[in-house]
Amino acid sequence: IAQENTYTQTQRTENQTGLTGKMNQEEQVQVLGLWGSPFSKRVEMVLQLKGIPYEYIEEDVYGNKSPMLLKYNPIHKKVPVLVHNGRSIAESLVIVEYIEDTWKTGPTILPQDPYERAMARFWAKYVDEKVMVAMGKAFWGPESEREKERKEAYEGLISLEKEIGDKRFFGGETIGIVDIAADFIGYWLGIVQEVSGVTIMTAEEFPNLKRWSEDFVGNNIIKEVLPPKQKLAALFKTPFRSAATSG
Amino acid sequence: MASGEVKLIGAWASPFVMRPRVALNLKSVPYEFLQETFGSKSELLLKSNPVHKKIPVLLHADKPVCESNIIVEYIDETWSSSGPSLLPSLPYDRAMARFWAAYIDEKWFVALRNFLKAEGEEEKKAVIAEFEEGNALLEKAFIDCSKGKPFFNGDHIGYLDISLGSFLAWLRVTELAASYKLLDEAKTPSLCKWADHFCNDPAVKPVMPETAKLAEFAKKIFAKPQA
Numbered sequence: 001i002a003q004e005n006t007y008t009q010t011q012r013t014e015n016q017t018g019l020t021g022k023m024n025q026e027e028q029v030q031v032l033g034l035w036g037s038p039f040s041k042r043v044e045m046v047l048q049l050k051g052i053p054y055e056y057i058e059e060d061v062y063g064n065k066s067p068m069l070l071k072y073n074p075i076h077k078k079v080p081v082l083v084h085n086g087r088s089i090a091e092s093l094v095i096v097e098y099i100e101d102t103w104k105t106g107p108t109i110l111p112q113d114p115y116e117r118a119m120a121r122f123w124a125k126y127v128d129e130k131v132m133v134a135m136g137k138a139f140w141g142p143e144s145e146r147e148k149e150r151k152e153a154y155e156g157l158i159s160l161e162k163e164i165g166d167k168r169f170f171g172g173e174t175i176g177i178v179d180i181a182a183d184f185i186g187y188w189l190g191i192v193q194e195v196s197g198v199t200i201m202t203a204e205e206f207p208n209l210k211r212w213s214e215d216f217v218g219n220n221i222i223k224e225v226l227p228p229k230q231k232l233a234a235l236f237k238t239p240f241r242s243a244a245t246s247g
Numbered sequence: 248m249a250s251g252e253v254k255l256i257g258a259w260a261s262p263f264v265m266r267p268r269v270a271l272n273l274k275s276v277p278y279e280f281l282q283e284t285f286g287s288k289s290e291l292l293l294k295s296n297p298v299h300k301k302i303p304v305l306l307h308a309d310k311p312v313c314e315s316n317i318i319v320e321y322i323d324e325t326w327s328s329s330g331p332s333l334l335p336s337l338p339y340d341r342a343m344a345r346f347w348a349a350y351i352d353e354k355w356f357v358a359l360r361n362f363l364k365a366e367g368e369e370e371k372k373a374v375i376a377e378f379e380e381g382n383a384l385l386e387k388a389f390i391d392c393s394k395g396k397p398f399f400n401g402d403h404i405g406y407l408d409i410s411l412g413s414f415l416a417w418l419r420v421t422e423l424a425a426s427y428k429l430l431d432e433a434k435t436p437s438l439c440k441w442a443d444h445f446c447n448d449p450a451v452k453p454v455m456p457e458t459a460k461l462a463e464f465a466k467k468i469f470a471k472p473q474a
Contacts, residue, residue: 084339089346095342097342101338114321115321117320122314125317126298
């Protein structure tokens with residue numbers, strides 16, 4: 001059995017309004033995750049914003065996948081996975097909607113109005129399918145493709161810059177599903193750009209997104225969930241070094 | 248508010264366009280179908296979906312909704328008091344519907360598309376293996392989700408039925424082109440029964456492309472250009 005680092009989140013967060021105290025075995029919420037993954041953190045952000053206690057289990061996804069991971073996400077074998085009432089759910093945005101559907105106390109992550117919900121889902125999907133895919137390939141993909149992917153990512157950011165406009169968050173006054181989906185852009189991107197020396201998003205060209213990222217990262221709950229900057233920078237340094245030597 | 252004119256920008260051959268059409272039929276919502284000409288994009292489409300410039304686009308009181316599965320959810324939430332619910336009521340079942348819909352678009356459909364592109368015996372074998380693996384997963388998912396009822400969504404067609412069922416016409420065309428049974432009663436008996444139920448549903452029949460007509464269309468659009 002692979003070693004597991006577990007810690008239990010039971011302390012109250014500022015906005016917690018739901019039930020606290022002992023949860024029986026059936027109600028227990030577990031998150032299988034990766035400390036540095038923006039996808040994994042999306043789930044933790046929503047749980048913490050809603051004040052839902054959970055047990056976090058760190059997964060060695062790139063090394064030895066635990067029997068627990070293989071049991072709970074046999075199809076994709078990836079994190080994050082949420083385990084609740086003994087059943088598992090995979091895919092970060094599917095999990096986020098599940099959390100929204102299940103726990104009715106605490107702040108909402110999606111708007112009430114069907115049209116606004118459709119818009120939120122559209123932009124969350126856009127972040128995942130257009131921007132995140134391109135970002136991944138722009139920094140970590142095959143060398144020959146990186147320029148093309150950088151352009152894709154840049155175009156994606158332009159749409160997002162326009163979409164956020166002068167709204168505080170994509171969700172309006174409060175953090176919503178699009179903000180959560182865009183967590184990589186709000187926090188990870190700055191660190192990756194610094195470490196790699198490759199810049200896609202500048203403050204000058206993207207003043208709205210820059211302002212949004214500061215508000216996002218500055219949120220009292222979000223900032224506690226985000227992985228430490230130094231640790232992430234150290235993690236990112238390695239692939240860039242090896243990419244440079246392989247030419 | 249469920250009031251306001253409903254229009255759908257799309258094309259008869261597109262499986263993605265078929266999804267909101269089935270949903271609107273299930274909810275008995277009348278709509279104007281605005282067909283795009285293959286090979287060009289109308290002003291209205293470009294204006295309504297400037298980000299992706301793709302069909303389908305639902306226009307409800309002139310407000311555009313894009314992305315087929317998102318449109319289906321919008322239809323379900325807007326006309327919630329009309330007809331059966333398109334998504335299950337329990338959060339876990341809803342999550343399963345969303346998970347499998349994502350799988351279908353991101354993995355299963357990609358494998359189906361690769362069939363038509365596959366060249367040579369080796370490549371064809373690999374594509375078939377990948378596709379059949381996916382089918383086995385969907386067979387199990389059907390059994391889990393349907394709980395003995397005819398559809399993924401239970402007694403009535405829902406979000407996940409629509410997401411997979413919309414590809415059936417293209418699946419049949421691919422079977423003809425590849426001379427290979429992609430949905431086999433011996434391997435996936437439940438899915439085959441489900442496919443029959445789906446295709447015969449009154450909400451589906453009028454908008455499911457005819458196999459022969461679609462095969463002709465496929466020949467046209469996949470025709471290799473003359474040298």
